[in-house]
Amino acid sequence: xxxxxxxxxxxxxxxxxxxxxxxxxxxxxxxxxxxxxxxxxxxxxxxxxxxxxxxxxxxxxxxxxxxxxxxxxxxxxxxxxxxxxxxxxxxxxxxxxxxxxxxxxxxxxxxxxxxxxxxxxxxxxxxxxxxxxxxxxxxxxxxxxxxxxxxxxxxxxxxxxxxxxxxxxxxxxxxxxxxxxxxxxxxxxxxxxxxxxxxxxxxxxxxxxxxxxxxxxxxxxxxx
Amino acid sequence: xxxxxxxxxxxxxxxxxxxxxxxxxxxxxxxxxxxxxxxxxxxxxxxxxxxxxxxxxxxxxxxxxxxxxxxxxxxxxxxxxxxxxxxxxxxxxxxxxxxxxxxxxxxxxxxxxxxxxxxxxxxxxxxxxxxxxxxxxxxxxxxxxxxxxxxxxxxxxxxxxxxxxxxxxxxxxxxxxxxxxxxxxxxxxxxxxxxxxxxxxxxxxxxxxxxxxxxxxxxxxxxx
DNA sequence: GCATTCATTAATGTATACATTATAGTGATG
DNA sequence: CATCACTATAATGTATACATTAATGAATGC
Numbered sequence: 225x226x227x228x229x230x231x232x233x234x235x236x237x238x239x240x241x242x243x244x245x246x247x248x249x250x251x252x253x254x255x256x257x258x259x260x261x262x263x264x265x266x267x268x269x270x271x272x273x274x275x276x277x278x279x280x281x282x283x284x285x286x287x288x289x290x291x292x293x294x295x296x297x298x299x300x301x302x303x304x305x306x307x308x309x310x311x312x313x314x315x316x317x318x319x320x321x322x323x324x325x326x327x328x329x330x331x332x333x334x335x336x337x338x339x340x341x342x343x344x345x346x347x348x349x350x351x352x353x354x355x356x357x358x359x360x361x362x363x364x365x366x367x368x369x370x371x372x373x374x375x376x377x378x379x380x381x382x383x384x385x386x387x388x389x390x391x392x393x394x395x396x397x398x399x400x401x402x403x404x405x406x407x408x409x410x411x412x413x414x415x416x417x418x419x420x421x422x423x424x425x426x427x428x429x430x431x432x433x434x435x436x437x438x439x440x441x442x443x444x445x446x447x448x
Numbered sequence: 449x450x451x452x453x454x455x456x457x458x459x460x461x462x463x464x465x466x467x468x469x470x471x472x473x474x475x476x477x478x479x480x481x482x483x484x485x486x487x488x489x490x491x492x493x494x495x496x497x498x499x500x501x502x503x504x505x506x507x508x509x510x511x512x513x514x515x516x517x518x519x520x521x522x523x524x525x526x527x528x529x530x531x532x533x534x535x536x537x538x539x540x541x542x543x544x545x546x547x548x549x550x551x552x553x554x555x556x557x558x559x560x561x562x563x564x565x566x567x568x569x570x571x572x573x574x575x576x577x578x579x580x581x582x583x584x585x586x587x588x589x590x591x592x593x594x595x596x597x598x599x600x601x602x603x604x605x606x607x608x609x610x611x612x613x614x615x616x617x618x619x620x621x622x623x624x625x626x627x628x629x630x631x632x633x634x635x636x637x638x639x640x641x642x643x644x645x646x647x648x649x650x651x652x653x654x655x656x657x658x659x660x661x662x663x664x665x666x667x668x669x670x671x672x
Numbered sequence: 673g674c675a676t677t678c679a680t681t682a683a684t685g686t687a688t689a690c691a692t693t694a695t696a697g698t699g700a701t702g
Numbered sequence: 703c704a705t706c707a708c709t710a711t712a713a714t715g716t717a718t719a720c721a722t723t724a725a726t727g728a729a730t731g732c
Contacts, residue, residue: 233684233685233686234685234686235685235686258712258713258714259713259714260712260713260714268686268687269686269687269688270687270688270714271495271685271686271687271688272685272686272687274499274714274715275498275499275502278499278502278503279502279506282503282506282507283506284597284600290693290694290713290714290715291693291694291695291712291713291714292713293713293714306595306596306597306598307597309541309545309595309598310595310597310598310601313537313538313541313598314537317533317537321533371530371533371534372530373508373530373531373534373605373608374530374533374534374537376508377534377601377604377605380601381597381601384597457714457715457716458715458716459715459716482682482683482684483683483684484682484683484684492716492717493716493717493718494684494717494718495715495716495717495718496715496716496717498684498685514683514684514685514723514724515682515683515684515723515724515725516683517683517684
């Protein structure tokens with residue numbers, strides 16, 4: 225085959241497209257969408273759309289109700305709290321696990337690269353690039369835990385808060401401290417110090433949580 | 449309606465039935481099953497079976513491959529390690545969360561009931577009843593965290609190890625220490641002592657993990 | 673005798689047809 | 703005017719038909 229694009233099944237296309245629409249806010253939080261509508265919009269029959277809807281429901285992005293179609297789940301302040309508490313637990317466990325495994329420099333390179341990218345982005349005040357690098361850091365950290373199930377679960381939870389993060393990104397202060405935190409986590413992992421890696425990352429996530437919740441409340445953003 | 453059984457959709461029925469078949473081992477670990485076969489077996493068309501297969505795949509119980517049908521995922525020693533590490537993290541976080549919320553006695557009653565049931569089952573040497581009560585304790589503990597997402601995620605991970613636990617149940621020593629551990633967790637929650645609740649439950653799960661892994665290796669059970 | 677290619681077949685992926693069911697709307701009745 | 707029942711309708715849930723595709727096996731050429 226000449227093009228790198230592997231053949232995607234219609235269900236996969238639908239799942240991907242719907243996720244994009246949800247993350248971008250093109251399917252508004254709280255809005256309902258019938259199978260037929262979405263099928264027409266995506267240019268396919270109801271069957272793959274229906275399957276995609278079920279998958280997205282299980283991923284915690286939407287709910288599907290018999291005559292109301294697919295409802296895009298809004299993210300409330302309480303949801304943000306739940307999600308960040310869970311992310312704190314999962315990622316700090318990953319940090320400890322990564323430190324315990326004593327990865328070599330090559331294995332650590334995604335972390336170092338992500339930190340470098342974050343530094344550059346911060347110098348350029350390019351928030352989009354910073355968010356992308358921050359995501360990469362967190363994903364790489366979880367991957368380093370070596371626990372594939374932890375990776376899966378964390379990805380799913382991160383997805384649930386993706387839309388909210390796009391919005392708070394422009395409301396939060398410049399994330400200078402984040403970069404420092406990440407550096408300290410990396411150092412602890414390098415040193416094989418699971419305790420410190422856990423504690424530092426845990427504190428980082430908890431601070432992030434408090435900051436974001438504060439932003440939501442200050443800006444009266446009760447739903448995202 | 450006169451009967452309490454609410455109408456289940458065929459997809460729900462298929463999902464439920466397939467889960468039961470997988471948990472019971474009637475669909476053997478590692479075995480493959482085509483859509484058509486399962487549809488005939490369950491007395492329905494391919495459509496709901498196909499949907500159920502996708503859901504079970506997302507729940508981490510099976511994989512679905514184009515021409516091979518649904519493959520029931522075997523649980524290896526490494527899987528057990530992954531799962532118990534994750535459960536340790538999730539449940540001990542739940543224990544800490546429960547303690548922090550200071551639930552009243554009524555909220556704690558599922559825990560006390562479960563412990564009582566475990567005591568009775570142990571006195572009767574009724575392992576099945578003990579396992580059921582143990583499950584109830586862990587589920588109630590996670591529910592007490594108040595984090596709905598934590599509940600969902602934990603349920604999913606527990607399901608992945610359900611089949612293995614049915615087997616190790618008869619290979620492990622009588623779980624006398626478990627009951628004591630659970631009692632200490634309950635006491636810590638009562639006292640609002642998140643640190644202790646976390647530490648005690650964490651130790652409990654880690655000991656369980658070590659014991660189960662030991663049993664698997666001793667009995668040469670490389671796949672379950 | 674072995675490898676390669678082509679055809680056949682079986683299973684999936686998707687579309688569509690059909691059955692079921694909940695909801696909205698209309699009309700009648702108190 | 704409000705309420706209840708009934709009907710019409712629209713959306714879903716399921717079955718089935720159809721198209722696509724990968725795997726198996728046979729046949730042919732080397």
